[in-house]
Amino acid sequence: MAVQAPSVSQPALAxxxxxxxxxxxxxxxxxxxxxxxxxxxxxxxxxxxxxFPTPAHIKQAAVEALRQDFTRYTATGGIAPLKDxxxxxxxxxxxxxxxxxxVLVTLGGKHALFNSISALVDHGDEVILPSPYWVSxxxxxxxxxxxxxxxxxxxxxxxxxxPEMIEKAVTPxxxxxxxxxxxxxxxxxxxxxxxxxxxELCRDRGLWLISDECYLQFIYEGAPYSVGAEPGARERVxxxxxxxxxxxxxxxxxxxxxxxxxxIEAMLKLQSHSTSNPxxxxxxxxxxxxxxxxDCVTAMLNEYRRRRDLIIAGLRSIPGLCCGEPAGAFxxxxxxxxxxxPGLDSPLIFSQRLLRxxxxxxxxxxxxxxxxxxxxxxxxxxxxxxxxxxxxxxFCAKLS
Ligand SMILES: Cc1ncc(COP(=O)(O)O)c(C=O)c1O
Numbered sequence: 001m002a003v004q005a006p007s008v009s010q011p012a013l014a015x016x017x018x019x020x021x022x023x024x025x026x027x028x029x030x031x032x033x034x035x036x037x038x039x040x041x042x043x044x045x046x047x048x049x050x051x052f053p054t055p056a057h058i059k060q061a062a063v064e065a066l067r068q069d070f071t072r073y074t075a076t077g078g079i080a081p082l083k084d085x086x087x088x089x090x091x092x093x094x095x096x097x098x099x100x101x102x103v104l105v106t107l108g109g110k111h112a113l114f115n116s117i118s119a120l121v122d123h124g125d126e127v128i129l130p131s132p133y134w135v136s137x138x139x140x141x142x143x144x145x146x147x148x149x150x151x152x153x154x155x156x157x158x159x160x161x162x163p164e165m166i167e168k169a170v171t172p173x174x175x176x177x178x179x180x181x182x183x184x185x186x187x188x189x190x191x192x193x194x195x196x197x198x199x200e201l202c203r204d205r206g207l208w209l210i211s212d213e214c215y216l217q218f219i220y221e222g223a224p225y226s227v228g229a230e231p232g233a234r235e236r237v238x239x240x241x242x243x244x245x246x247x248x249x250x251x252x253x254x255x256x257x258x259x260x261x262x263x264i265e266a267m268l269k270l271q272s273h274s275t276s277n278p279x280x281x282x283x284x285x286x287x288x289x290x291x292x293x294x295d296c297v298t299a300m301l302n303e304y305r306r307r308r309d310l311i312i313a314g315l316r317s318i319p320g321l322c323c324g325e326p327a328g329a330f331x332x333x334x335x336x337x338x339x340x341x342p343g344l345d346s347p348l349i350f351s352q353r354l355l356r357x358x359x360x361x362x363x364x365x366x367x368x369x370x371x372x373x374x375x376x377x378x379x380x381x382x383x384x385x386x387x388x389x390x391x392x393x394x395f396c397a398k399l400s
Contacts, residue, residue, distance in 0.1 A: 043387050046362060048377050048379065051379050065281035087099060094225060112240040112256060113140060115270055117176070126146065127148055128149050133150070153186075160194065163194060170201070174205070183215075187330075187332070196227075209227065210238045211237060219328040240256075245330075247297065254285075306382065310382055311332050321339060333373050360388050362374045
């Protein structure tokens, strides 16, 4: 039988590439860039990253490391003083007692998640994933050959879950339960009781719990909580953490995983054949971030709280739009169902028209597995929030 050669214009790609798609958040960024290129002046609620500069003492530590020629390969899983600093900061924040051998330093929290999912999920394995979920969870699971089993939550229950909802989704193929609190995109913060129940379920059924703590320090009431502090958690839990949001360091690419030693070793093996070590001088800056003054984090959190109050009040004043109050992170996730109509019948179309006709960048709920919502990142100035709300009002008024 003749075998058809792949055409030059369409090279044959590995089958696994068909299991993932371009992130919808990236698609919004591309469209917004195109419009900006044409001279449009946009109000951007799309980007999920702090608009603050990285604090000066962190930048200074990177400069100092460069001056001292700290520019070579380091240990693949990160330098020991950084691992210790991660353990110490996590212990101070959440009362955990992780040790150096239970830490892997990665190139961002996303990389920690990628390594953990790759290390734990086999072909056909199921991963329980509450929706709305952060875009990359879904694709990282399918890329590994796993099957996301989505458990839907809604604003009526504040986008949180009961242990029963998770338990019902468990099958003999379940391997991992993946929780993200505070959540991107809903801003929900899950109660410690939920984590304890899930942990017990994991222990009973031999499952893993991956807990994404990327927004750990951005909660508006109470102290940060980590399931890693629960007795016996360290044998069943993989924590993915990040300095990206906490210290306004998105571009520096520094995250970490906290996990049982055998899991760390598996992830390290993968990291040694892919990225190798996190950037040498960034690791020094990360030590300065974790060990230095923390008032920069408090200042950012306080500003996010002011922005949250502003945007939630503004969104709620738009007739037909309903919006819960996020307890953490920096996203509003209003329900726009009442504003949808023929010709404007999905968040995706709504978001596209809002961008083209009003110059407001949002991310449609489809990206997060829901069909009635838009995500607004309020990691932008209060002035921008006010301008964006004004445009939203005008756009929505024209619909009715
Ligand atoms: C829920 C969640 N987890 C992880 C990440 C990864 O962040 P980074 O790779 O920059 O650490 C993000 C970034 O947006 C996120 O929203």
